[in-house]
Amino acid sequence: MPEFPFPTAHPVPLFLAPMAGVSESPFRRLCRRFGADVVVTEFLSAEGIRRENPATVAKLRFGADERPIGVQIFGADAAAMGEAAAFVTDTFQPEFIDINFGCPVKKVVRRNGGSGCLKDLSLVESVIRAVARATPVPVTCKIRSGWSEEMRDPVTIALRCQDAGARVVTLHPRTRAQMYSGAAAWDEIAAVVQALDVPVVGNGDIKTAADALRMRVETGCAGVMIARGSFGQPWMFAEARALLDGREAPPPPSIAERFAVALDHARLVQAYDVDPAGAAIEFRKHLGWYVRGLPHSADLRRRLHQVGSFAEVEGIFGDYMAALEGGEMASGDRAADAAEAAMAAAAQG
Ligand SMILES: Cc1cc2nc3c(=O)[nH]c(=O)nc-3n(C[C@H](O)[C@H](O)[C@H](O)COP(=O)(O)O)c2cc1C
Incomplete structure (x- = not known):
């Protein structure tokens, strides 16, 4: 199985997903205590970082107990993304920089940020290349399956990311058009795992610890990323870890x-x-x-x-x-x- 380009405590690491307004430093710390192996910041605008906007820079703060941590950035201007990555690396030294190609929100996609980039894969490539040139830390990507049903092609998108220098690809197998509805297509995670040489992290619809194990078994993903399933139950990481290790899950908390x-x-x-x-x-x-x-x-x-x-x-x-x-x-x-x-x-x- 391909190895992650940063240290992880377990060969199949559990990731806390980047989530705006949720995966902030306190929740990331809590999830790490319960066994999340890797955490990612919420998405932060490259423009905000580059201009050292105080509200954005404040969200970059993290503690040593959160490592390994990735800082997620978004934007469609390759030069600005590179500058933001250089600033983040110099100032905060995270284990990796993650590029958001998944955000479906109108305000972001209107400027081709987030999943907006998926309409133009040469733009995706140029953003990844600019970021990879600007930082010595590994660059990773989080993608959706495509912009729309007609443009749905996760394998091609993931391969283009890998070719451009992404060292890990996380797939949330819904299109931008689906937003957060409909079932996540785990078979697409399995197809991307087959196609890529770099580690693929699976994401989408992990509601219980048993789902985490099932995703790993059904898709062969190198890591499992938990998002909404962690809301109000960070102990889910401990349960998922036990199941992945072949142990019985601890009883639910009183x-x-x-x-x-x-x-x-x-x-x-x-x-x-x-x-x-x-x-x-x-x-x-x-x-x-x-x-x-x-x-x-x-x-x-x-x-x-x-x-x-x-x-x-x-x-x-x-x-x-x-x-x-x-x-x-x-x-x-x-x-x-x-x-x-x-x-x-x-x-x-
Ligand atoms: C409140 C909320 C905020 C999110 N913010 C981000 C974000 O900042 N960056 C990102 O890549 N994905 C973001 N996502 C998407 C999640 O990381 C994840 O891909 C998605 O929720 C699918 O996983 P799930 O079905 O397990 O929830 C967000 C999701 C939610 C619910």
Whole structure:
């Protein structure tokens, strides 16, 4: 199997996916503690980096305990991408620089950034070459299967990336047109694995640890990248690692253990962020993910979605545990839970 151009603790590494607003330093640290082997920053604009925009540069900060880490950049101007890669390398020395050829968001693709590049593979090549010339660290790419169904051709795209100098290719096998809907076509990951000499990382629809193992077995991918499946359950990395190593997965955490992880995560955010009030509001989404599926949680979720400071969170968890243990869940809560469950079922159907 092809080897990764940076050190990984396991021969089949688990990656935390680059995710805007989610794969930030505190969550990356947490996932590394639970066994993510490699993490990647959210995508950062080459223009913002090149101009040393303070908000962009702030997002480049990471701790030694996050390594190996890749910094992901996007942009369609090869020269600007090269300059950004040189700045990132000189200032932060990540293990690798990842180029985003997957972002489907209008604001980005309008300027041919992200998956917009996939409409013109010579542009993809020139961007990779410029970045590879500008940095001594390995350059990797994250691609989709194509711009549209008509232009769907992951093997050709991946081969062009490899030819231009990509040392690892991650495939999210959906087209830009699909955004995040429809099933990820894992057979396309298998086809790209067959076609390339460099390591191929598989991504898409890993919702459980068992999915991670299944992707590895079905596609032969060199690494597995977990994205939305990690929301509110960073321990999934430990479960996936156990299954990949042929061991039984550890039991799922108890409610108290889940809350402890959420509070650890909150503490990491507090230590990292310079704007605690803003960070607490941003953190509400994580809180919602941590309590997803808990019994009688309608009131818990409602309260967590209103927090304005981290100090409130521990008290809310404490109240929930006390009510659960004391069997004091209000019948109103049960009714609200039932109504929410019914609405969720109707929405899915
Ligand atoms: C909230 C969110 C933000 C994302 N941001 C990025 C990003 O910055 N860079 C990137 O390459 N992909 C990004 N993605 C895509 C994911 O990395 C991944 O390719 C996609 O979610 C498919 O994997 P999944 O089905 O396991 O979620 C994002 C996805 C989500 C849900």
